[in-house]
Amino acid sequence: MAPKIFIDGEHGTTGLQIRTRMAGRRDVELLSIPEAERRNAALREDMLNSADIAILCLPDDASKEAVQMVSANNNVRVIDTSTAFRVNPGWAYGFAEMDGAQADRIKAARFVANPGCYPTGAIGLIRPLRAAGILPDGYPVTVNAVSGYTGGGKQMIAQMENPDHPDAITAPHFLYGLPLTHKHVPEMTVHGLLDRAPIFSPSVGKFAQGMIVQVPLHLDDLAEGATMESIHAALVAHYAGQDIVSVVPLAESKGLARVNAVELEGKDTMKLFVFGTPGASQVNLVALLDNLGKGASGAAVQNMDLMLAS
Ligand SMILES: NC(=O)C1=CN([C@@H]2O[C@H](COP(=O)(O)OP(=O)(O)OC[C@H]3O[C@@H](n4cnc5c(N)ncnc54)[C@H](OP(=O)(O)O)[C@@H]3O)[C@@H](O)[C@H]2O)C=CC1
Ligand SMILES: CC(=O)N[C@@H](CCC(=O)OP(=O)(O)O)C(=O)O
Incomplete structure (x- = not known):
């Protein structure tokens, strides 16, 4: 079964560009919510917890809330594009080329902070x-x-x-x-x-x-x-x-x-x-x-x- 990806904030600038890059990919299944429901917390929580990887394209506070929503669900891995977790030692910093071991850290991580x-x-x-x-x-x-x-x-x-x-x-x-x-x-x-x-x-x-x-x-x-x-x-x-x-x-x-x-x-x-x-x-x-x-x-x-x- 193709891994499920949910982009929380998919209708914003970063989210839309991720969607464009994923268009046509058959190796992943994209979960999506309609633009009008983008701030529906119950629907987002449901989608977040149904994903194998959740990509957060939200402001910092909303990212922190989204991480709370999946914190008890070890099946969900997270990539956060906000500033919220980039210097948090519990998160892998998502700059694979910054040193020789970083790509492996990202591969193994549950939580990845995408760089600014x-x-x-x-x-x-x-x-x-x-x-x-x-x-x-x-x-x-x-x-x-x-x-x-x-x-x-x-x-x-x-x-x-x-x-x-x-x-x-x-x-x-x-x-x-x-x-x-x-x-x-x-x-x-x-x-x-x-x-x-x-x-x-x-x-x-x-x-x-x-x-x-x-x-x-x-x-x-x-x-x-x-x-x-x-x-x-x-x-x-x-x-x-x-x-x-x-x-x-x-x-x-x-x-x-x-x-x-x-x-x-x-x-x-x-x-x-x-x-x-x-x-x-x-x-x-x-x-x-x-x-x-x-x-x-x-x-x-x-x-x-x-x-x-x-
Ligand atoms: N733009 C860039 O070049 C870069 C952006 N980033 C980071 O990516 C993240 C997203 O930024 P960007 O795409 O530019 O921002 P946008 O404002 O373009 O998009 C943010 C999206 O998140 C939605 N949103 C905001 N608050 C909530 C909430 N509480 N619940 C659900 N959805 C919400 C917005 O909806 P609504 O339309 O209703 O506000 C919007 O669709 C930020 O943390 C930013 O710092 C990182 C690197 C570069
Ligand atoms: C032009 C502009 O306003 N840029 C943003 C940074 C964009 C970015 O990298 O987003 P993150 O803050 O999530 O890293 C700023 O200076 O706040």
Whole structure:
């Protein structure tokens, strides 16, 4: 019998994109409730408890409630796309490429926390350098990023696309998270293996899907002998043997004049770049992804497939 999958929040931005990715799959059975019933708690509880894997695409509080609804039912495994459980040690963090053992942890887990879109880029750049001893204790990491506006869910999509919305946003690009307390900072710190919280400055651009995450570094403050080439080599070594996260060869990135935030729109992969001038004292590490691809829905489907393979 095909495993049953229920997407709680299937009519929201992340849920819809998961459904699109599952369309046509015959190896799973998708349980569904009509859009008008999406907040019917009794129906959701019934569906959640009928599933082999429940994928939660809800705000944090609703995710916590959904987990309560299945807590006594060991037959249900959960992938949560919210921020609620990402630094909870009882949950496997759903970034399979972040270290060699993570895919197996996800395969074996009952509870998997899907990573945030910005943390996927930031951790993807930072963690290999911490693990390799290149990024030392105490280094003051900064993370600067721009996201497509679908990252803000149905509400921000309406604000950006409907000029008559009462809180319409007309800016083509804006900074937010200005108090520097964005909810993704704990996740970047824990899974980036950082001993000091990064300064995180997010922004949104007037494009639907895409994301650039930048981590600029001073080579003089890294481990002795760190160069643009050694950083690149550490990333290449870390991501060898899989095809979701790729590290762009230095010969290729040297020829680039710009990075296009929407290049990976609709794709579930992530590209990492090391920019700078050979022999100079600074580098800029850049991650390029789709906030709804490897940043959310694509990663959720990848995690579901790992769990089904166990
Ligand atoms: N958008 C993105 O790029 C990313 C999103 N995420 C995370 O994914 C989760 C979903 O976000 P997103 O899809 O963007 O949000 P949306 O607002 O687009 O969708 C959320 C869905 O959940 C429903 N919902 C809200 N509260 C409840 C409730 N109490 N019971 C049942 N259903 C409820 C909403 O219904 P209604 O229409 O009635 O409000 C809506 O259908 C969030 O935790 C978000 O942080 C993670 C990574 C990236
Ligand atoms: C553009 C925008 O508003 N983005 C969201 C993050 C989207 C995302 O990654 O969702 P999680 O918070 O569940 O990780 C934000 O900054 O809150």
